[in-house]
Amino acid sequence: MKYDFDKVIDRKGTLSLKLERCKALFGTTDISPLWVADMDFACADFFIEAFQKRQQHGIYGYPVIPESVYDAIISWFKVKHNWSIERDWIVLCNGTVQALNFCVELFTQKDDGVLVQSPVYPPFFSAATSLGRLLHINELSFANKHYEIDFADLMLKASASKAFVFCNPHNPVGRVWKEEELLKIADTMLRNNVLIISDDIHADIVYKPYKYIPIASLSPEISKKTITVVSPNKTFNIAGLSIAALIVEDKDTRLKIKKFIDTFQLSPANILSIIAIEQAYTKGDEWLNALLQYLDGNRQLIISSLQNHPVIQAIEPEATFLSWLKFKSIDLDDAGIKKRLVEEAKLGLSEGRSFGNGGSGFQRINFGCPRSVLENALSNLKRVF
Numbered sequence: 001m002k003y004d005f006d007k008v009i010d011r012k013g014t015l016s017l018k019l020e021r022c023k024a025l026f027g028t029t030d031i032s033p034l035w036v037a038d039m040d041f042a043c044a045d046f047f048i049e050a051f052q053k054r055q056q057h058g059i060y061g062y063p064v065i066p067e068s069v070y071d072a073i074i075s076w077f078k079v080k081h082n083w084s085i086e087r088d089w090i091v092l093c094n095g096t097v098q099a100l101n102f103c104v105e106l107f108t109q110k111d112d113g114v115l116v117q118s119p120v121y122p123p124f125f126s127a128a129t130s131l132g133r134l135l136h137i138n139e140l141s142f143a144n145k146h147y148e149i150d151f152a153d154l155m156l157k158a159s160a161s162k163a164f165v166f167c168n169p170h171n172p173v174g175r176v177w178k179e180e181e182l183l184k185i186a187d188t189m190l191r192n193n194v195l196i197i198s199d200d201i202h203a204d205i206v207y208k209p210y211k212y213i214p215i216a217s218l219s220p221e222i223s224k225k226t227i228t229v230v231s232p233n234k235t236f237n238i239a240g241l242s243i244a245a246l247i248v249e250d251k252d253t254r255l256k257i258k259k260f261i262d263t264f265q266l267s268p269a270n271i272l273s274i275i276a277i278e279q280a281y282t283k284g285d286e287w288l289n290a291l292l293q294y295l296d297g298n299r300q301l302i303i304s305s306l307q308n309h310p311v312i313q314a315i316e317p318e319a320t321f322l323s324w325l326k327f328k329s330i331d332l333d334d335a336g337i338k339k340r341l342v343e344e345a346k347l348g349l350s351e352g353r354s355f356g357n358g359g360s361g362f363q364r365i366n367f368g369c370p371r372s373v374l375e376n377a378l379s380n381l382k383r384v385f
């Protein structure tokens with residue numbers, strides 16, 4: 001293989017959150033940290049070459065965002081996801097979570113209902129609660145190792161909400177929502193005049209035969225009622241560079257966002273992140289295909305290793321480099337599972353309960369790591385449980 005995803009790279013001394021927070025979260029650094037969602041692979045050479053070229057110049061003054069960045073975004077989403085975006089619809093900012101938060105702030109009022117589906121990436125909850133909104137939760141239904149949407153409950157909660165913060169593909173349960181599900185979601189939101197804020201950061205890491213469909217791409221009516229947030233942060237392992245794009249067709253919605261971004265200076269002002277987004281969306285295809293092949297190998301390894309395991313059930317991730325593990329038939333609560341994971345299996349995973357209702361009894365493992373690291377983690381899991 002042209003790219004060496006097997007290489008184990010020491011991240012010590014690189015200000016890595018994944019390593020530096022271990023002591024605080026797990027009480028020790030003597031663990032394999034497979035929690036926060038960044039990968040342990042070096043990013044593609046073309047990023048490093050572009051950064052080195054720019055870095056050698058020596059002057060790092062205020063940058064502008066060139067038109068070529070917008071062209072790159074338009075072309076990536078057209079070619080990869082068959083979604084036609086217009087230049088004017090794109091607004092850049094510094095991160096996906098930043099965008100979710102300011103969209104809730106801008107388009108809902110205090111005490112308005114904000115709807116999310118749990119279990120979900122924790123900042124979805126805080127986007128509502130930290131801004132004084134009422135959090136409504138549509139808990140995903142879990143049966144036969146698979147997650148589905150409870151549409152009757154979604155309708156009920158939507159009727160009391162002003163915005164729906166949606167995750168497509170979904171972290172942590174790994175679903176890639178199908179067209180018929182997306183249409184039903186959109187219909188529910190449009191009927192109740194609920195704004196859809198769709199976090200599509202995991203759009204590019206999807207395994208065959210699943211297919212990511214941007215909800216806004218389904219019709220002009222849905223597009224006008226949707227803000228989609230996309231980013232190369234996860235796909236290309238450049239989360240530390242902080243960049244994201246909002247795709248907003250509706251002009252009034254977009255102008256409000258732009259005004260807010262201008263007022264608070266939230267437009268990307270980091271030279272490297274501006275270079276990175278263009279590099280990602282113009283040169284990233286080949287590297288991404290190789291990455292997907294490698295990640296799929298890791299995903300299959302988790303599924304086959306834990307098949308018929310008496311305690312740990314792996315939910316098949318249709319997307320993402322995160323696997324959602326259910327701990328069953330075990331006489332331990334969440335704290336007990338974590339204690340055994342840390343002390344005996346020497347693993348730092350993301351605790352299911354932090355993903356809200358429906359998360360208790362689960363742990364999330366990040367498999368965006370070299371195969372040998374994953375093999376070691378799986379063998380420790382099986383030894384201890």
Ligand SMILES: Cc1ncc(COP(=O)(O)O)c(C=O)c1O
Pocket residue numbers: 037094095096097098121167171199201202231233239243244
């Ligand atoms: C669904 C989802 N949204 C957003 C983020 C973070 O994105 P950013 O670093 O661009 O804020 C993550 C990271 O795990 C995520 O899983």
